[in-house]
Amino acid sequence: MQGQEPALIEDCLLPSVPLIFDMRTSNHSTSRRRLLKTLPFASIGLGSALPEFVHGQEPPTDKPQSALQSRVKSIDVTLRRRRPNPDPIRDALQSLPGVGNVVVTITSDEGITGQGDIGYGRIAGGLDALKALIEHELTPIVQGTRLSHIRQTHEAMRKETDYHGTQGLATLGIAAVDTALWDCLGKTLNVPCWQIWGGCHGSIPAYGMLGWINYTEDQLKERCEQALAQGYRALKLKVGFPSLKEDVKRIEFVRKIIGDDVRLMVDANQVLTVGEAIMRGRVFEELGCWWFEEPIPAHDLEGYRRINEEIGIQLATGENLFSPQDFGRFIRHNAVDIVQPDLRRSGGPTALLEIGHLSNAYNIPYASHGGGAAHMNVMACLPNVIYVETGGTDHLVDGRLKLPQGPGFSWD
Secondary structure (H helix, E strand, O other), X not given: OOOOOOOOHHHXXXXXXXXXXXXXXXXXXXXXXXXXXXXXOOOOOXXXXXXXXXXXXXXXXOHHHHHOOOEEEEEXXXXXXXXXXOOOEEOOOOEEOOOEEEEEEEEEOOOOEEEEEEEEOOOOOHHHHHHHHHHHHHHHHXXXXXXXXXXXXXXXXXXHHOOOOOOOHHHHHHHHHHHHHHHHHHHHHOOEHHHHHOOOOOEEEEEEEXXXXXXXXXXXXXXXXXXXXHOOOEEEEEOOOOOHHHHHHHHHHHHHHHOOOOEEEEXXXXXXXXXXXXXXXXXXXXXXXXXXXXXXXXXXXXXXHHXXXXXXXEEEEXXXXXXXXXXXXXXXXXXXXXXXXEHHHHOOHHHHHHHHHHHXXXXXXXXXXXXXXXXXXXXXXXXXXXXXXXXXXXXXXXXXXXXXXOOEOOOO
16 A cells, blocks of 8 residues: 555545444443444454555455564574775774674574674774674573564663673674664564654665775765766765864865765864864864764763854764763753764664654754665654765665665665
């Protein structure tokens, strides 16, 4: 029935069911219950595929009900190592050679699998540490749990790791497991996860991350021209050079290539002081930059509040916050204009949904850090989403990323 307007209940009932009560001789509530028992949808409950059933289609099977009884049978953790890039990309804070991925595979008692894939940009030993944490701390919590109780499982993992601190490595492990659980449930029900949560978008505007701080001007020019040809209408550039003069030169160089109609965001990756961030933020605003991302260390709540009071350009942060509670503190103290959660560091789709709904309640826009099918499924359900971060042309149409249509977190 996708794309069709659901019929009203009254429209479905009136042509075929006479709603006649004798209120003088019958108890109203009793008569109503008796009437409902005679109706064809009484056994399945209102809201359960009602329009399809009353319009003559086959009644729903018990597959969804049996699927929701599925339990986690096994959890496997594998490493996908790769040789670090000898010429890595860099931002103002660090080099990111890329060391591999930790992949969690969950298999249900029905034999259906779901996966959660966590990429590691640096620290080769981190892969082994994360694998051990998942196997020894999280697996005993998740083993045997119901797929219908993922939020409960998510909370149990957070409570278990609170003893040594949930933020950091533990949150990455929780994110991997949480993603695998939702992927498994979606595949069990044979629908994209955004349909389980309730979608509100058909596609999401995309911005491209193109300007790493170690790129030469020739490389920048090539990346910009490529992104424009691919249809991007918003791009992000790394700043945070030792001097403001260097940042300004880089921004002006890119602006000449992309023109005035393409939005340009800048990202300092936490390297500035509060005073320097205020000074540079005012200049970036004059240069027409659309947001100023992570100017100071992520934990400095008071610093972000002070910056936000002093600059006009939108202040974006969130990729290095580790819980919905962290985002709540930033929102409550007026320390952020645009939230940018990272699926790995936030704790997976369950946490992303909480962050998204919390920010929406305060009318704060949501733009992802990173992309991927799992995060796209989350953003499909958030009214306040403004951008997904991505690269390349897969699923990109007119500067917008189409929603995944496959079960779970599959693209197709």
